[in-house]
Amino acid sequence: MTAVSIEGLNKHFGAIHTLKNINLHVEDGEFVALVGPSGCGKSTLLRIIAGLESADGGSIRIGGRDVTHLPSKARDIAMVFQSYALYPHMTVAENLGFCLRMQKRPEGEIRSKVLEAANTLHLEALLERRPKELSGGQRQRVAMGRAIVRDPQVFLFDEPLSNLDAKLRVIMRAEIKEVQQRFKTTTIYVTHDQIEAMTMADRIVIMDKGEIVQVDSPMELYRRPRNTFVAGFIGSPQMNFIDARRDGTGSISLGPDVAFRSDAALSGKANEVVVGIRPEDLLLDDEGGLQARVTLVEPTGAQTFVHASTEDGNHLVSIETGGRRVRSGDYIRLKPVMHQLHVFDRASGERLDVA
Incomplete structure (x- = not known):
């Protein structure tokens, strides 16, 4: 069971109280989206879960294990960034298998996992290409594949579709949801786009000014918003x-x-x-x-x-x-x-x- 539990989390950047007493429980296998306007703290919260930022108070548990003070590599998570973060000198296959080689996995296991991820994300014909030879959507698939091969306890996505055009965003959000449903991996997804959140997430966390305003299913948020902020944010x-x-x-x-x-x-x-x-x-x-x-x-x-x-x-x-x-x-x-x-x-x- 890989639930993620956050209790009493706080974060300050100097005099700015960026996250204020955040409490959130993500169930095993659940897809949860963090949504809110720029500056609301959603990306900072994701980075703290990933271990890329430290918290000033509170705790984070992944699969029942307290990871609050553990480094990112010890949390068994995989993160997909907005910028893809691919190695430009490596082929798609080498990018997909890089983290496994760093873990000194057997070469046969690496090939098997790379091919499985490539088949899942329709990258079979692109394995020998380098990132500069790929479209934005193909690069994002490679970034997702690199996360998949690790078989992590938790997927973390930080606005992964922001650099894509409108048509590709629709295609990629369907693919991300299909991959998550196939692997049933607990997923936390940050976006400023409420349509992405509505179409992909099991539950949505609405944030504003460093606080959680409402947590609910997409349709419950739409039908019964708690306040005018949520009512105005959800719906287009x-x-x-x-x-x-x-x-x-x-x-x-x-x-x-x-x-x-x-x-x-x-x-x-x-x-x-x-x-x-x-x-x-x-x-x-x-x-x-x-x-x-x-x-x-x-x-x-x-x-x-x-x-x-x-x-x-x-x-x-x-x-x-x-x-x-x-x-x-x-x-x-x-x-x-x-x-x-x-x-x-x-x-x-x-x-x-x-x-």
């Missing part, structure tokens, strides 16, 4: 937010003829609220809804993103899938799907439940 286009007020009857008004009632869970809580609406839950409807003027139309093929502004200054985005033609300058009505609304306390940003 991001969630729409409208400032509103709850009246004495429990009704929340979003505009003329657009109101809904909050349930008893809101009783006694703040009346100044923020209502969140996913773009797919904001529908073009001539029968009613919020009146708005179209400011931008973004066709993407199967979907069209319609940007619009209301008279009171709210900028809203709706996803149109019905083929309706809308142009900049048009006046439209946007009707929220009421049972899909999210309500947050305006002061704290924390989620409030609604019926």
Whole structure:
């Protein structure tokens, strides 16, 4: 069993408290993504798990073994970097087998493991090439293969797809997930791209300002974000937010003829609220809804993103899938799907439940 447990982890860089009391448990064989804006501490956390940075407090256990003060080579982990970090003078085969040769493994075992990794990652025809003769996606496959041949307890990925174009990113994230499912190796994956995290991870860790904000499955994060930060970070286009007020009857008004009632869970809580609406839950409807003027139309093929502004200054985005033609300058009505609304306390940003 190779679970990873982090307890009370702290890290300072001078006066900057980079990681603040991090507690996280990754199950054996689980794929967990660390996500957050630049500077949130996700890469620093990964480097501490890898032993490339030291912690200022707390503990790290891998497979039940305390590795907090062990060097990286003693942790039985393999890390894939954003920059590939391949040896330019070595062939693909030599790069794949390098770490095994450093461990003085038998030559027959090295050849067997190199061929197995090459077959898994479709590198068989590239074994005699050098890195300069490879595309970005092929180089990333070699970097992954070098991690696979080690048969580590834990895979660590530090934004491995950032240098690839959009098409290759889609292909490579599917391949990484397939490899992880095949080998069932515990995996911790750092990315700033929430789409990568949503499509690949079993659970996502949302970080901000050195703290863990929420840990949950991708769909639970999407359906029940804990606060406005998570709600705005997960989802593309991001969630729409409208400032509103709850009246004495429990009704929340979003505009003329657009109101809904909050349930008893809101009783006694703040009346100044923020209502969140996913773009797919904001529908073009001539029968009613919020009146708005179209400011931008973004066709993407199967979907069209319609940007619009209301008279009171709210900028809203709706996803149109019905083929309706809308142009900049048009006046439209946007009707929220009421049972899909999210309500947050305006002061704290924390989620409030609604019926």
